[in-house]
Amino acid sequence: MGGHEWRNEYAKKAASVMSEVSYSQALNMALREEMRRDPRVFCLGEDIKESTYGVTRGLYEEFGPRRVIGTPISETAIAGAALGAALVGMRPVAEFMYMTFMMSAMDQLVNQAAKMKYMFGGRALLPIVFRTMAGAGRSNAAQHTQSLETWFAHAPGLKVVMPSTPYDAKGLLKTAIRDDNPVIFIENKLLYATAKEQVPVAEYTIPFGQAAVRRTGEHVTIVGLQRMVEIALAAAAELASAGIEAEVIDPRTLVPLDLDTIVASVQKTHRLIVVHEAHERMGAGAEIIAQVVAHAFDYLDAPPQRIANPNVPTPFNRMLEELSIPSVAQVVAAVQSLLS
Amino acid sequence: MSTLPSAPSINREGLNDDQLRQFYVTMLRIRRFEEKVKELFLDARLYGSVHLYIGEEAVAAGACAALRDGDVISSTHRGHGHGIAKGLELGPMMAELMGKATGYNFGKGGSMHIASLDHGMLGANGIVAAGIPIATGAALGFWIRGSREVALCFFGDGGANHGAFHEGINFAATLKLPAIFLCENNHYAQYQPVTQDLPVSNVADRAAAYGIPGVIVDGADVLAVYAATRRAAERARAGEGPTLIEAKTYRFEGHFLGDPESYRAKEEVAAARTERDPLTRFATLLTQLGLAGAEDFQRYDDAVRQEVAAAVAFAESSPEPSPDLLLTDVYDVDGRA
Numbered sequence: 001m002g003g004h005e006w007r008n009e010y011a012k013k014a015a016s017v018m019s020e021v022s023y024s025q026a027l028n029m030a031l032r033e034e035m036r037r038d039p040r041v042f043c044l045g046e047d048i049k050e051s052t053y054g055v056t057r058g059l060y061e062e063f064g065p066r067r068v069i070g071t072p073i074s075e076t077a078i079a080g081a082a083l084g085a086a087l088v089g090m091r092p093v094a095e096f097m098y099m100t101f102m103m104s105a106m107d108q109l110v111n112q113a114a115k116m117k118y119m120f121g122g123r124a125l126l127p128i129v130f131r132t133m134a135g136a137g138r139s140n141a142a143q144h145t146q147s148l149e150t151w152f153a154h155a156p157g158l159k160v161v162m163p164s165t166p167y168d169a170k171g172l173l174k175t176a177i178r179d180d181n182p183v184i185f186i187e188n189k190l191l192y193a194t195a196k197e198q199v200p201v202a203e204y205t206i207p208f209g210q211a212a213v214r215r216t217g218e219h220v221t222i223v224g225l226q227r228m229v230e231i232a233l234a235a236a237a238e239l240a241s242a243g244i245e246a247e248v249i250d251p252r253t254l255v256p257l258d259l260d261t262i263v264a265s266v267q268k269t270h271r272l273i274v275v276h277e278a279h280e281r282m283g284a285g286a287e288i289i290a291q292v293v294a295h296a297f298d299y300l301d302a303p304p305q306r307i308a309n310p311n312v313p314t315p316f317n318r319m320l321e322e323l324s325i326p327s328v329a330q331v332v333a334a335v336q337s338l339l340s
Numbered sequence: 341m342s343t344l345p346s347a348p349s350i351n352r353e354g355l356n357d358d359q360l361r362q363f364y365v366t367m368l369r370i371r372r373f374e375e376k377v378k379e380l381f382l383d384a385r386l387y388g389s390v391h392l393y394i395g396e397e398a399v400a401a402g403a404c405a406a407l408r409d410g411d412v413i414s415s416t417h418r419g420h421g422h423g424i425a426k427g428l429e430l431g432p433m434m435a436e437l438m439g440k441a442t443g444y445n446f447g448k449g450g451s452m453h454i455a456s457l458d459h460g461m462l463g464a465n466g467i468v469a470a471g472i473p474i475a476t477g478a479a480l481g482f483w484i485r486g487s488r489e490v491a492l493c494f495f496g497d498g499g500a501n502h503g504a505f506h507e508g509i510n511f512a513a514t515l516k517l518p519a520i521f522l523c524e525n526n527h528y529a530q531y532q533p534v535t536q537d538l539p540v541s542n543v544a545d546r547a548a549a550y551g552i553p554g555v556i557v558d559g560a561d562v563l564a565v566y567a568a569t570r571r572a573a574e575r576a577r578a579g580e581g582p583t584l585i586e587a588k589t590y591r592f593e594g595h596f597l598g599d600p601e602s603y604r605a606k607e608e609v610a611a612a613r614t615e616r617d618p619l620t621r622f623a624t625l626l627t628q629l630g631l632a633g634a635e636d637f638q639r640y641d642d643a644v645r646q647e648v649a650a651a652v653a654f655a656e657s658s659p660e661p662s663p664d665l666l667l668t669d670v671y672d673v674d675g676r677a
Contacts, residue, residue, distance in 0.1 A: 066483065066484045066486075072511055072514060074506075074510065076503060076507045077507035079473070080472070080473020083477055084473065084477020084480065084491070087474070087477070087478055088477075089481065092477075108473060108474075111466075111470065112465075112474065117670065117671070119445060119453040119463070120453070122668065122669030123444075124455075125672060156670050157671065181671045181672055
């Protein structure tokens, strides 16, 4: 995945010693480094000792049963326990195996964790990371594929992070763990294994609220969320052969959102497409487009477009599921239509 | 003061005379505070949604006296008594109830979210049973650190039927966390009688499902609540895990101020006020033990009424929060996203 431009940019910033790692290994590195750095950091969640997707693999062996806590299948308890532990000075990293499972814990996540600082008049630090995994593409049908980032982005008090590369996964998770707010940290099911790149062995973090320009171009801006960055880059490569240069922006964090980078890009390209896996209706695309319209209306040469999952649950059938996820062909067609 | 010949033989749980008197004073502070809240609310000097703790004072007073500094509590929508028993001051509490800038939460929480982490008060809570997993988490933090603090969760009989009850207590029991789950069974989940909600006789019976002790105490008996909580705290500090305590209590007021109370007979409430008033009962005991007499009780009452009046004066003379506060405190550090 990805072009070489931005990888080189990272390499300049980072230490010279690199290691080829997958997205899940990068997350594992971040957890290990932060747990070594701060004894208040601990992990809890279902089957995290064995680790279904490898993110917490080996941590139990290094940090033991009081820092790597396998819980019952009790999402409300996981979320509430993370919150309670934070209130007495710990820095929990709670895992929800699938984002769908967070629906079982919405009271603790949205009624409690998100609001507590405000309700307490600011007199609380809530350094909690709620890690989870979203996205479709593995025939998991409707309940194990949801991308619910906007549910959480809608709740003041939560930050929402969506890394698309191993480098970002590591740097953003370290930032999330050091942040004093509840962070919804969304990982992607397919990227765990498919995304691989050179990641510095040395310490680095990535600040929240700084989008990455994955490819520069002057004809159209494509904002992609998480795995849709891949789709956008593939579409951009295809369009380039037809002489169309797309600028691809990866917001990396939805809350806080780096609107400046997106607006600056649209002021240059005059066209905007937002691509995400979440359903189209009331999705992040709606918010991003509304913000761009408010801030760069006079620069727009065409109505901004959304490419997203249709407003249906994810089907099981492989062909139907494929149809439900934004595709390279859809993005290419949308760009061509915007420019025609 | 000499002990009267008729003094009953009671287990004082190792408490000295002053500690016993203090139980009464704590309950009285809660009672008078709540009575004043009711009066202010009915006079429209205080707004919002208010749930009074009158009738249940012995639970908070007994339980919190069994805790140490550093121990924490999570509370409910009926949380004023818990806060007072845990050491919160009446002035900033009343100010919070009035939404004033000098309240514990700068007026942003109100009655149902009053909190003071400095006092180990992790918050009243507008969501039934939500404090259970939160207390489990505080206990988890203590357990990870290997420290000796305890987390105590107050919840109601209504909360005992919420999924969070099962998840929180089960998780705490699996790790033998230093937690105490204290059910204040006041016999009504808002309007619905507990007999309709509970297919077993006691909430405490459910402890068996988690392999932890289930203890029933008379919630109008402050000493009994204290004794049960102290034993639960000792057990928790010794690494033996949580205890589920059920205090059978009764709220003398409606679920909230303004509740028409059509679901229970006036006679039932009147009988409870006569027979199950924790203050009257404990005053009788103190009298029988020769630890306080009519003059003492008058003195306590005068002092507490003065303290409550001062809290009201403080709250009413306090400024409203600045409009700037609307947008702050959503996030740390700068408070904005």
